[in-house]
Amino acid sequence: MTGRFRIRDIASQAGLSEATVDRVLHRRPGVSARAVRAVEQALTDLERQETQLRLTGRTFLIDVVMHAPQRFSDAVRGALEAELPLLRPVVIRVRFHLRESWPVDDLLDTLDTIARRGSQGVLLKAPDVPEMVAAVDRLTTTGIPVVALVTDLPTSRRAAYVGIDNRAAGATAAYLIQQWLGDRPGSVLVTVSRGFFRGEEEREMGFRAAMRSWRLSRSVVEISDTDGLDATLRDRVDDCLSNDLTINAVYSIGGGNVATLDAFAAAGRECAVYIAHDLDVDNIQLLRQGRISAVLHHDLHTDMRHACQVVMQTHRALPTTPPPAPSQIQVITPHNLPS
Structure with a gap:
């Protein structure tokens, strides 16, 4: 045991060999900075999941792979870790692979690495492109089930x-936009993080x-390929408002709502109706502020x-x-925010 966890468990969580983990833990030379970070993250994950690990039962190791803004990945991680102790009769350990910007080739490498190292399942938020469909099929062929999260890969297995x-x-x-705007004229800005989701x-x-x-006459102005990040969205919104x-x-499909609202404020423009997705940290605060x-x-x-x-x-x-039905869509306003 190292602290509260066995080197074997840390190695499995980090996706490294036990020898590499041992060298990192004992500060021996010859290990990369990447390996050190992987061990540190593995220890953090194991500590967060420690309540689950105390339970007895069949153990599953699953991987969560998400190309998404951190605010949404954090919400998913929190929800999953809260559910882990309730998922009896099994014990589930989780490895997280979360990036805000993720080239398809790098994401594919991550999935192929998971296939080589072994996993009992992958929860995946990824673009619907042929290469990704093929990667999901490879995982399935090796006996690793893949569950598509939030965005589907319907032609895959x-x-x-x-x-x-x-x-x-x-x-x-x-x-909602039509009901709130009524007969008031105006265009609608639609923001999308990536068109391939x-x-x-x-x-x-x-x-x-x-x-x-x-048969509405409203025009729709679209912004795409920003990864839903405030830093990449702000200038694009500025340009749209100027033009x-x-x-x-x-209608914010992909996020980046702080930047979008800041652009309206900087331009001295009113945003009469603003519809967003997901109760992440940013959106909860923006709802409370009435923005x-x-x-x-x-x-x-x-x-x-x-x-x-x-x-x-x-x-088994x-x-x-039967497969789970689609989740219910809830309309949350500043007046019915969950506690």
């Missing part, structure tokens, strides 16, 4: 999709289809529980049941 009906979410956003594409399709069905003086509503109108939210705790249950069912640790 993934075990299930867990998340909301994204087309319905987009249509809901259009409905199917979930975001479906939200935009649902939004545009709903707007067309009502279109009629923009007075926002955004509503957040389309779904219960991440339920999503994480369903995703882990799919993995458990695949390995639970009876097989």
